[in-house]
Amino acid sequence: MTRMTASEAFVETLVAHGVTDVFGIVGSAYMDALDIFPAAGIRFIPTVHEQGAAHMADGYARVSGRHGVCIGQNGPGITNFVTAIAAAYWAHTPVVAITPETGSTTIGLGGFQETEQLPIFSKITKYQGHVNGPGRIAEFTARCFDMALAERGPTQLNIPRDFFYGDIDVDIPQPRRLELGAGGEQTLNGAAQLLADAKFPVIVAGGGIIMAGAMEQCVALAEYLSAPVVNSYLHNDSFPANHPLWCGPLGYQGSKAGMKLIQQADVVLALGTRLGPFGTLPQHGLDYWPKGAKIVQIDRDHKMLGLVKPISVGVCGDAKAAAAAILERLQNRKVVSRQNKDERLAEIKRQKDAWESELTGWTEEVDEWSQTVNKEDANMLHPRQVLRELEKAMPDDAMVSTDIGNICSVSNSYLRFNKPNSFFAAMSFGNCGYAFPTIIGAKLAAPDRPAIAYVGDGAWAMSMGEILTCVREDIPVTPVVFNNRQWGAEKKNQVDFYGRRFEGVNLENPSFAEIAMAMGAQGVTVDKLQDVGPALQKACEAQKAGKTTIIEIMCTRELGDPFRRDALKKPVRLLEKYKAYGIN
Ligand SMILES: Cc1ncc(C[n+]2csc(CCOP(=O)(O)OP(=O)(O)O)c2C)c(N)n1
Numbered sequence: 001m002t003r004m005t006a007s008e009a010f011v012e013t014l015v016a017h018g019v020t021d022v023f024g025i026v027g028s029a030y031m032d033a034l035d036i037f038p039a040a041g042i043r044f045i046p047t048v049h050e051q052g053a054a055h056m057a058d059g060y061a062r063v064s065g066r067h068g069v070c071i072g073q074n075g076p077g078i079t080n081f082v083t084a085i086a087a088a089y090w091a092h093t094p095v096v097a098i099t100p101e102t103g104s105t106t107i108g109l110g111g112f113q114e115t116e117q118l119p120i121f122s123k124i125t126k127y128q129g130h131v132n133g134p135g136r137i138a139e140f141t142a143r144c145f146d147m148a149l150a151e152r153g154p155t156q157l158n159i160p161r162d163f164f165y166g167d168i169d170v171d172i173p174q175p176r177r178l179e180l181g182a183g184g185e186q187t188l189n190g191a192a193q194l195l196a197d198a199k200f201p202v203i204v205a206g207g208g209i210i211m212a213g214a215m216e217q218c219v220a221l222a223e224y225l226s227a228p229v230v231n232s233y234l235h236n237d238s239f240p241a242n243h244p245l246w247c248g249p250l251g252y253q254g255s256k257a258g259m260k261l262i263q264q265a266d267v268v269l270a271l272g273t274r275l276g277p278f279g280t281l282p283q284h285g286l287d288y289w290p291k292g293a294k295i296v297q298i299d300r301d302h303k304m305l306g307l308v309k310p311i312s313v314g315v316c317g318d319a320k321a322a323a324a325a326i327l328e329r330l331q332n333r334k335v336v337s338r339q340n341k342d343e344r345l346a347e348i349k350r351q352k353d354a355w356e357s358e359l360t361g362w363t364e365e366v367d368e369w370s371q372t373v374n375k376e377d378a379n380m381l382h383p384r385q386v387l388r389e390l391e392k393a394m395p396d397d398a399m400v401s402t403d404i405g406n407i408c409s410v411s412n413s414y415l416r417f418n419k420p421n422s423f424f425a426a427m428s429f430g431n432c433g434y435a436f437p438t439i440i441g442a443k444l445a446a447p448d449r450p451a452i453a454y455v456g457d458g459a460w461a462m463s464m465g466e467i468l469t470c471v472r473e474d475i476p477v478t479p480v481v482f483n484n485r486q487w488g489a490e491k492k493n494q495v496d497f498y499g500r501r502f503e504g505v506n507l508e509n510p511s512f513a514e515i516a517m518a519m520g521a522q523g524v525t526v527d528k529l530q531d532v533g534p535a536l537q538k539a540c541e542a543q544k545a546g547k548t549t550i551i552e553i554m555c556t557r558e559l560g561d562p563f564r565r566d567a568l569k570k571p572v573r574l575l576e577k578y579k580a581y582g583i584n
């Protein structure tokens, strides 16, 4: 045991767990520890808003596989984390949110910056460590770091602010890494048997492949079975897009090829995916989920097995080890799909070719609303054409984050990756304002990779303050802002369901490019299609010189399919005064 102060024990535990970067906003609550960050080799990255700090921690962790760490002032600094921690929860990201709390001796008196901080995060963290005295600060700190990786999600380290002070005798706990296995013998054998008998196996490649580093094993298994592979919703980087078996993402604005192929499956291998309900909703008018197929699901979290879809076999195991174990069981046995692979490969090619040419020809939306506004917005760019140009100009090894919105959602069809840890969408929590701070965190963790965020204009205004973080901290990224002068995704509902009665959806915007320049970044406005690709390439090139460039793209107000048709109903009004509002 070594005698040290509680702050020293806390900081030494961060060091022992490999922490080199912490995002946050300065506060008196933890200043005693912050003071020694530089001497410990920890960089503190001050942000504009604590939500930004927690999103940055998320992006940092998602690209690197290491913890992302954020810290703030007790009370308001900590409540500002909430949305971003909820987003990290549904992205399964190992973020450690350090939440200094009001002093233990005055708790409950309603002093300054006091709120109960544990209940607020109880449903959006995998573990909450509450330090109950200076003597246990290192133990709880270490446990929060271990749990974030073991449970794959954010953890909270709550520290009453007076517990940073005082002398303690302590051994700094070293990281404990959980070693996961492939799963149980019986379920692995059952999975192999179903796959061996399958005539048309299809693999759903989930986020678990990325987190487990299982892409190679997934490719090997897919090749052995000659099985089409679809990405689970918003995990477009779970299987190499340049592989002939890749068929694109399922879910909102996903690949019709992938959907038409999985529709034909008699056995589906859901590898490293919880099969989230939003990700398998009908799309493009296709109710594609193969209800008659046998489903083999592999997830490291047993609570996800069979939760959303009925399954035939559930393997509780690591995606990498499980994929390898199943392949081993398939070798040297009769595998039906190896006999009929030529037909399936031809079908994959047919569906992919058809979808690619449909996408290429799909330059604008053809519904009545879109056609009407497109006449008025004749000097603006069609989002789909913009997205295709961005796709073509995308530099090698790029990392892309996407926000929530109509144009960002349509981008799902145009974002393809050959490497894991490249795509950071807002995932199931779906909060506007996710993409920009997240890519800043990712860039800090992977400074040599081009970093791009796709953001709608509404979401951009919510998050653009973090331009200052890019400029002040020299973290160069490239936000692409789709300026369509509306909260488009929600406007689409008013078009489809509420008789085009527009309430709160139209936006009057300043020049975002000029704002960016006033904040010390570079800004360009693009209103010609031929300028889209070069603007992206130039901005990514500028990242090498440390420059952040905002690319503001002037888009038409046309709108792609809505998020979900199942979630809204046609308006019914019974009272006379609201009668006119009963029309859609
Ligand atoms: C924090 C938050 N507030 C509100 C919403 C509801 N919402 C979903 S999409 C959307 C519109 C997004 O507009 P914009 O960012 O301009 O993108 P566009 O749809 O126009 O492409 C809104 C308000 C949300 N998802 N998150």
Ligand SMILES: [Mg+2]
Residues within 6 Å of the ligand: 405, 456, 457, 458, 482, 483, 484, 485, 486, 487, 488
């Ligand atoms: Mg918009």
